[in-house]
Amino acid sequence: MRxxxxxxxxxxxxxxxxxxVRVLSERxxxxxxxxxxxxxxxxxxxxxRKDFSYFGELGKPGVGYDTSKLDKQIRRILNLVRSHSVVxxxxxxxxxxxxxxxxFGQYGFNIIAAFDCDANVIGKxxxxxxxxxxxxxxxxxKNSVDLGIIAVPASAAQEIADVLVSIGIKGILNFAPxxxxxxxxxxxxxxxxxxxxxxxxxxxxxxxxxxxxx
Amino acid sequence: MRxxxxxxxxxxxxxxxxxxVRVLSERxxxxxxxxxxxxxxxxxxxxxRKDFSYFGELGKPGVGYDTSKLDKQIRRILNLVRSHSVVxxxxxxxxxxxxxxxxFGQYGFNIIAAFDCDANVIGKxxxxxxxxxxxxxxxxxKNSVDLGIIAVPASAAQEIADVLVSIGIKGILNFAPxxxxxxxxxxxxxxxxxxxxxxxxxxxxxxxxxxxxx
DNA sequence: GTATGTGAAGAGGTTCACAGCA
DNA sequence: TGCTGTGAACCTCTTCACATAC
Numbered sequence: 111m112r113x114x115x116x117x118x119x120x121x122x123x124x125x126x127x128x129x130x131v132r133v134l135s136e137r138x139x140x141x142x143x144x145x146x147x148x149x150x151x152x153x154x155x156x157x158x159r160k161d162f163s164y165f166g167e168l169g170k171p172g173v174g175y176d177t178s179k180l181d182k183q184i185r186r187i188l189n190l191v192r193s194h195s196v197v198x199x200x201x202x203x204x205x206x207x208x209x210x211x212x213x214f215g216q217y218g219f220n221i222i223a224a225f226d227c228d229a230n231v232i233g234k235x236x237x238x239x240x241x242x243x244x245x246x247x248x249x250x251x252k253n254s255v256d257l258g259i260i261a262v263p264a265s266a267a268q269e270i271a272d273v274l275v276s277i278g279i280k281g282i283l284n285f286a287p288x289x290x291x292x293x294x295x296x297x298x299x300x301x302x303x304x305x306x307x308x309x310x311x312x313x314x315x316x317x318x319x320x321x322x323x324x
Numbered sequence: 325m326r327x328x329x330x331x332x333x334x335x336x337x338x339x340x341x342x343x344x345v346r347v348l349s350e351r352x353x354x355x356x357x358x359x360x361x362x363x364x365x366x367x368x369x370x371x372x373r374k375d376f377s378y379f380g381e382l383g384k385p386g387v388g389y390d391t392s393k394l395d396k397q398i399r400r401i402l403n404l405v406r407s408h409s410v411v412x413x414x415x416x417x418x419x420x421x422x423x424x425x426x427x428f429g430q431y432g433f434n435i436i437a438a439f440d441c442d443a444n445v446i447g448k449x450x451x452x453x454x455x456x457x458x459x460x461x462x463x464x465x466k467n468s469v470d471l472g473i474i475a476v477p478a479s480a481a482q483e484i485a486d487v488l489v490s491i492g493i494k495g496i497l498n499f500a501p502x503x504x505x506x507x508x509x510x511x512x513x514x515x516x517x518x519x520x521x522x523x524x525x526x527x528x529x530x531x532x533x534x535x536x537x538x
Numbered sequence: 539g540t541a542t543g544t545g546a547a548g549a550g551g552t553t554c555a556c557a558g559c560a
Numbered sequence: 561t562g563c564t565g566t567g568a569a570c571c572t573c574t575t576c577a578c579a580t581a582c
Binding site: 257303 | 335336338339340342343364365366401402403404408410416417418420421422424425427428430431433470471473494495496497501503505511513515516517518519520521522523524525526527528529
Binding site for chain 2: 572
C-alpha cells in the first residue's frame with residue numbers, strides 16, 4: 111500500500127460507480143463482481159478494478175464486492191459521507207429545473223438557498239426554497255455553504271463566481287457558457303449544454319468520422 | 325499533409341473554440357492569435373494550435389487567424405455548416421428548460437418537435453413547438469431528424485433511445501442517469517448533472533486532494 | 539520581430555496478463 | 561475454479577522547442 115496520485119479520470123468515474131452500485135443493490139444484489147457493474151455501466155471490468163485499486167482493497171478475490179460496504183467506501187473516498195449544502199444562483203428556466211430536480215438528495219446535497227436578480231422571481235417559492243435577491247448572497251456566513259451552482263447568463267457568471275469564492279465556497283458547477291477564473295483551491299466543473307450537442311454532428315459526417323487530412 | 329486520426333479530446337474542444345472565436349469576433353476582432361483565444365477560453369495556446377493542425381493550416385504564421393474564416397472552417401470540420409433538426413423527448417422540468425433555451429440556434433440546431441407521455445403536457449405549446457404524444461415519435465419519417473435529446477426518467481431512457489435509433493437518428497444527448505446502449509454508428513453523449521456535482525466534494529477534502537493510500 | 543505548425547519528448551490513462559487469495 | 565489487485569506494456573494526449581512563414 112503506497113501513496114500515489116489518483117488520476118482525474120478515476121475521480122470522474124467514481125460517482126458513476128456509486129450510482130451503479132446503488133442500483134444493483136436496490137435490485138437485491140448484496141454482492142457484485144466488477145464485470146456485472148461494468149456491464150451495467152457500460153465500462154470495462156479492469157477499468158473499475160484499476161480505479162478501485164487506487165483506494166485500497168475494496169473487494170475479495172474470488173468473491174467480489176459487498177454492495178453496502180462498497181457504497182460506504184466510495185462515499186468516503188468522494189467525501190460524500192456528510193451532506194453538503196449548495197446554493198443556486200440564477201432561477202431562470204434551467205435554474206428552476208435544478209430546484210425541482212430530486213436527484214441530488216441521494217448524494218447528500220441540500221439546496222439551501224436560491225438567488226436571482228429578477229423582481230418577478232424574488233420571494234417566490236421554488237422547490238424547497240424561497241428565491242432571494244442576488245445581493246443577499248454576500249450576507250451568507252463565511253464557509254456556511256460548500257458548493258454553488260451557477261445558472262445565470264454568461265455575462266454575469268464571473269461576477270457571481272467571485273462572490274461565491276468570497277463567502278468561502280469550495281466548488282462550483284457552472285452552466286454558463288463562459289470560462290470562469292477562480293483561485294486554484296476552488297474546483298470548477300462547467301457544463302455547456304450547447305457545446306455538448308455541437309460535437310455530435312462531427313460523428314455523423316459519413317466519410318471522415320475517424321480522421322482528417324492535415 | 326497526411327491523414328491522421330483526430331483525438332477525441334480535440335473534437336470535444338472544437339465547439340469550445342468556435343464559441344470563443346465568435347465572442348472575440350463580436351468584440352470587433354477580425355484577426356486573433358492562438359494566445360488571445362487561449363486566454364479567453366482558459367486553455368493553452370499550443371493546445372489550440374495542435375488541435376487545429378489536425379485539420380490543416382488554418383492560420384498564417386506571424387499574423388494569426390482570420391476570425392470569420394476560422395469560424396467557417398471550424399463549422400465545416402464539425403459538420404455544422406448546414407443546420408440540424410433535433411427532437412426532444414421528455415418535457416418535464418429539464419425538458420421545458422431546454423425548449424426555452426436559446427443557445428442552440430447559434431450552432432444551427434432547430435428543435436422541431438417535443439414529446440411526452442403526460443396528458444397534462446401534451447398539446448401545450450412550449451418554446452416554439454407543441455408537445456406531442458410520445459407514441460407519435462415512430463411516425464416521424466425515417467432520417468428526417470438528425471439528433472435527439474433525452475430528458476426522461478432513467479427507467480424510460482433505453483426504450484426511447486431504441487425508438488430514436490429506429491427512425492434513423494445519428495446522435496443523442498442524454499440527460500437520464502443511466503447507461504444507454506446504441507449501435508456503434510450512433511454517437512451518444514450523456515450529461516448526468518448529479519454525478520458532475522458529486523465529484524466536487526472530493527476536491528474539498530483537505531488532506532488528500534491529490535492522492536490516496538493504496 | 540511575431541505567430542503558426544509540428545516532430546519529439548513527456549505525462550497520463552488504459553489495457554493486458556497474471557499472481558494471489560477465497 | 562472464480563474474481564480481485566497490480567506491475568508492465570501499450571496507447572493516447574499534452575507539452576515543449578524550434579523550424580518556418582509572414
